[in-house]
Amino acid sequence: EDQVTQSPEALRLQEGESSSLNCSYTVSGLRGLFWYRQDPGKGPEFLFTLYSAGEEKEKERLKATLTKKESFLHITAPKPEDSATYLCAVWRSQGNLIFGKGTKLSVKP
Amino acid sequence: DGGITQSPKYLFRKEGQNVTLSCEQNLNHDAMYWYRQDPGQGLRLIYYSQIVNDFQKGDIAEGYSVSREKKESFPLTVTSAQKNPTAFYLCASSTPGETGELFFGEGSRLTVL
Numbered sequence A: 001e002d003q004v005t006q007s008p009e010a011l012r013l014q015e016g017e018s019s020s021l022n023c024s025y026t027v028s029g030l031r032g033l034f035w036y037r038q039d040p041g042k043g044p045e046f047l048f049t050l051y052s053a054g055e056e057k058e059k060e061r062l063k064a065t066l067t068k069k070e071s072f073l074h075i076t077a078p079k080p081e082d083s084a085t086y087l088c089a090v091w092r093s094q095g096n097l098i099f100g101k102g103t104k105l106s107v108k109p
Numbered sequence B: 001d002g003g004i005t006q007s008p009k010y011l012f013r014k015e016g017q018n019v020t021l022s023c024e025q026n027l028n029h030d031a032m033y034w035y036r037q038d039p040g041q042g043l044r045l046i047y048y049s050q051i052v053n054d055f056q057k058g059d060i061a062e063g064y065s066v067s068r069e070k071k072e073s074f075p076l077t078v079t080s081a082q083k084n085p086t087a088f089y090l091c092a093s094s095t096p097g098e099t100g101e102l103f104f105g106e107g108s109r110l111t112v113l
Helices: none
Strands: A003-007 A010-014 A019-026 A030-038 A045-050 A056-059 A062-066 A070-075 A084-092 A097-099 A103-108 B004-007 B010-013 B019-025 B031-037 B044-051 B054-057 B064-066 B076-078 B087-094 B108-112
Touching: A003 A084, A003 A097, A010 A019, A019 A030, A019 A084, A030 A070, A045 A056, A045 A062, A070 A084, B004 B087, B010 B019, B019 B031, B019 B087, B019 B108, B044 B064, B076 B087
Parallel strands: A010 A103, B010 B108
Antiparallel strands: A003 A019, A019 A070, A030 A045, A030 A084, A056 A062, A062 A070, A084 A097, A084 A103, B004 B019, B019 B076, B031 B044, B031 B087, B044 B054, B064 B076, B087 B108
């Protein structure tokens, strides 16, 4: 069965304390992996697309990487405004997305 | 500004009533989607449409219905047959070939009393 698992469920960091979020997946025929950011009560906002193992994408303090079985979202020197839930989604060969449950990130000043 | 507009933002209904959630986009996207989000769960696909006058069931279509009469509009009806309708509903759209890069609306929170 196709599955996307995100860990940890919740992460609390101090401002400036770097860390990583994990997204592991088991799907038949990966066509792409996507990261989204979701603020409370809002719709998700697209961050990155990764298509092949070894690929990396960066945006401000965020860097996403992809291997054959998992993806990491690295957050360098986070700020309180980075607090949000980060969602991972996998695009499979059947053509639709499977979303993970998300990691809720809290960054304290 | 281009985007996706969902309405209403909050909706309350009594058991046994149907309710329709609106989704309008001015991004000129062909594909539109409806997702449901529950606490502690990933987004789950209800229905999607790749083109006007055509739509397909997603993973949890039972108790829901949709229409796609115009490219800009993709309304979702939550029927009385949906056993647990209280949830956060999200509408999204995408350009052809970029199925994973979704543009989401602000969501509609439905509460059944």
